[in-house]
Amino acid sequence: MNAAEKIIDAVFESDDDFRRILSVTIKEELNMNIAEFAEQAEIPASTLYKIMSGKRDPNVKTLRNIIKTVKKLEGSQKGEFIAVIAARPVLDNINETKRKICGSLCTIREYSATSMEEAIIAAIRAERDGAKALVCAPIVSTTVEKILRIPVATIMPKNSLLEAIELVAKKIR
Numbered sequence: 001m002n003a004a005e006k007i008i009d010a011v012f013e014s015d016d017d018f019r020r021i022l023s024v025t026i027k028e029e030l031n032m033n034i035a036e037f038a039e040q041a042e043i044p045a046s047t048l049y050k051i052m053s054g055k056r057d058p059n060v061k062t063l064r065n066i067i068k069t070v071k072k073l074e075g076s077q078k079g080e081f082i083a084v085i086a087a088r089p090v091l092d093n094i095n096e097t098k099r100k101i102c103g104s105l106c107t108i109r110e111y112s113a114t115s116m117e118e119a120i121i122a123a124i125r126a127e128r129d130g131a132k133a134l135v136c137a138p139i140v141s142t143t144v145e146k147i148l149r150i151p152v153a154t155i156m157p158k159n160s161l162l163e164a165i166e167l168v169a170k171k172i173r
Contacts, residue, residue, distance in 0.1 A: 041069035083126035133168035
């Protein structure tokens with residue numbers, strides 16, 4: 001679960017949980033102080049300090065800004081990428097680790113797998129690592145589509161791997 005999801009869950013638990021999770025996210029996961037985060041979120045620092053101390057509840061607009069900012073900062077730290085799960089010989093044919101797709105530069109991260117089990121584990125690991133989409137073989141794609149929340153594209157023998165990457169990149173735009 002990423003930091004933004006943790007904050008959203010905490011909002012529904014209690015005010016104390018929300019403040020605690022937000023504080024941990026800002027200080028430990030994003031390595032920022034409250035004033036720096038407030039500036040990034042375009043929220044007055046005094047407002048954020050009041051929210052953090054329990055003297056004020058966030059309004060919906062402020063909460064949206066907090067979540068959007070956490071997502072943006074978390075994404076820039078992890079780097080958005082498309083995961084590719086395949087056997088090492090297939091992965092060795094990828095000569096680009098970044099590719100311009102739909103006007104944006106996408107990072108391609110390789111996950112090697114030699115069995116169904118390894119491919120499923122790699123798919124879950126890729127999503128946990130922050131993959132925005134996944135490209136894999138047909139034998140595993142139907143299974144991982146059922147367990148992942150990110151778009152999945154299938155490598156077909158007649159299509160190139162890069163065409164599958166472009167297809168999944170379009171799905172996340």
